[in-house]
Amino acid sequence: MPVSRRGPDPLNMIPPSVAGMSLSRRGFLRSAAVGGALVGLPGLLSACGDDGGGGGAGTSMSLGMNEAGDIPPAQRLRAMAEAFTQKYDIEVERNEVEHNTFQENINTYLQGNPDDVFTWFAGFRMNQFAEQGLITDISDVWPIEGIPDSFKEASTASDGKQYFVPKDYYPWAVFYRKDVFEKNGFEVPETQADLMSLMKQMQSKDMIPFSFADKDGWPAMGTFDILNMRINGYDFHMSLMAGEEAWDSSEVKQVFETWRELLPFHQPDPLGRTWQEAATSLGKGETGMYMFGTFIVDAIPDVKDLDFFTFPELDSSIGADALDAPIDGFCMVAGAENEDNAKKFLGFAGTAEAQDAANNGADAPFISANESASTDTYTDLQKKSVEVVSAAANIAQFLDRDTRSDFASTVMIPSLQKFLEDPDDVDGVTTSIQEQKVSIFGS
Numbered sequence: 001m002p003v004s005r006r007g008p009d010p011l012n013m014i015p016p017s018v019a020g021m022s023l024s025r026r027g028f029l030r031s032a033a034v035g036g037a038l039v040g041l042p043g044l045l046s047a048c049g050d051d052g053g054g055g056g057a058g059t060s061m062s063l064g065m066n067e068a069g070d071i072p073p074a075q076r077l078r079a080m081a082e083a084f085t086q087k088y089d090i091e092v093e094r095n096e097v098e099h100n101t102f103q104e105n106i107n108t109y110l111q112g113n114p115d116d117v118f119t120w121f122a123g124f125r126m127n128q129f130a131e132q133g134l135i136t137d138i139s140d141v142w143p144i145e146g147i148p149d150s151f152k153e154a155s156t157a158s159d160g161k162q163y164f165v166p167k168d169y170y171p172w173a174v175f176y177r178k179d180v181f182e183k184n185g186f187e188v189p190e191t192q193a194d195l196m197s198l199m200k201q202m203q204s205k206d207m208i209p210f211s212f213a214d215k216d217g218w219p220a221m222g223t224f225d226i227l228n229m230r231i232n233g234y235d236f237h238m239s240l241m242a243g244e245e246a247w248d249s250s251e252v253k254q255v256f257e258t259w260r261e262l263l264p265f266h267q268p269d270p271l272g273r274t275w276q277e278a279a280t281s282l283g284k285g286e287t288g289m290y291m292f293g294t295f296i297v298d299a300i301p302d303v304k305d306l307d308f309f310t311f312p313e314l315d316s317s318i319g320a321d322a323l324d325a326p327i328d329g330f331c332m333v334a335g336a337e338n339e340d341n342a343k344k345f346l347g348f349a350g351t352a353e354a355q356d357a358a359n360n361g362a363d364a365p366f367i368s369a370n371e372s373a374s375t376d377t378y379t380d381l382q383k384k385s386v387e388v389v390s391a392a393a394n395i396a397q398f399l400d401r402d403t404r405s406d407f408a409s410t411v412m413i414p415s416l417q418k419f420l421e422d423p424d425d426v427d428g429v430t431t432s433i434q435e436q437k438v439s440i441f442g443s
Helices: 025-032 072-088 099-104 106-111 124-131 149-154 178-184 192-204 219-232 234-241 250-265 275-283 294-298 339-349 352-361 380-391 405-421 426-441
Strands: 037-039 060-065 091-096 117-121 165-169 172-177 208-210 287-293 306-309 322-324 327-332 394-396
Touching (some): 072 294, 072 339, 165 352, 192 287, 208 250
Antiparallel strands (some): 172 287
16 A cells, blocks of 8 residues: 555545445454455455454454455565464454555545554654554554664654554666667666656657556656655655645746656556556566556566666756655554554564565565565565665655645645646646645645
């Protein structure tokens, strides 16, 4: 789910036909369990907590997962849950829900009858739920050996307490096929001039330089983030996300104007394309590059020569040492039915042992948050991810994780999509964003 990465975040999206169901928890488990896990139905994020209630009574706990199906992220979560069960003999009843559905229904989920623990994101979005009293202080789980202080800080809310346990992270960067670059004599760009030259080279060979898609609403946020950090710097970007800067300022307009100049080098009509379709275009060699997260490999698993580079410098005074690298992990809901078991799971989830189990459970491009986790099973992309993130001076989480969820979903998604439909109206888009930002942030 990145915070929301995915589409609007309405308060009431559970269909009445589902919300009105009165099955008991165990009855629901028996009717919906598949291979020991709950498979989330569209719009349904029902909890599966222990019947006994209370903090720690019983030998089970429930886990709400923002992944489902036969994909690496879901496989990693299952492998971690199974390792926990084997170690502590505590059953983990998994409520597996498709990523976008989980994201879009998260408010309804947390205000209803949620699972004991659920997968979520570090930073602003975690803090928002902490301030609303929807998740519980788990400071007694910390410190976690092997988790660096920077990750503890990202797990800490405005009250100075920890509400999150990180499991892994991944960078956003520009992906490309090494064989395509080698065959055509393309070189990785380091400056804006290099990038412009490379894109024109690609066009001369009837290749679209950048894959691009925004049908899901969130992918274009990654492009905005990197352009803003390259043009205005990390500090300005984070202040903008916090509502402390004006969206109709000359700084933000410059970001959109630069983006407008780059759009002719991107796949047209991005609102009609999913990120998976854009990734497939890269895999087929129809496009030369794709600005995206490392989970791009989920859509093109057969491409063995995939590589990436950080987005090049656009201003020498700003440099290229900032990037998005979202941290994923777990939170415990307020009033968890199985609090003791849930905290035991959270303490385990942050360990190298748990994260090694996740890495062994699936081939996925994520980096363990625990520095003591084994890298023996890491792919070349994972190893490079470690190097790139370690070398970055500043790390952002992603637009919809670094700002308020209502602003990200109800303002930024439609505004960015409007810009992509009519990139010449920069003034109109930025003015509209600023007006809505004032109504949400209050200034």
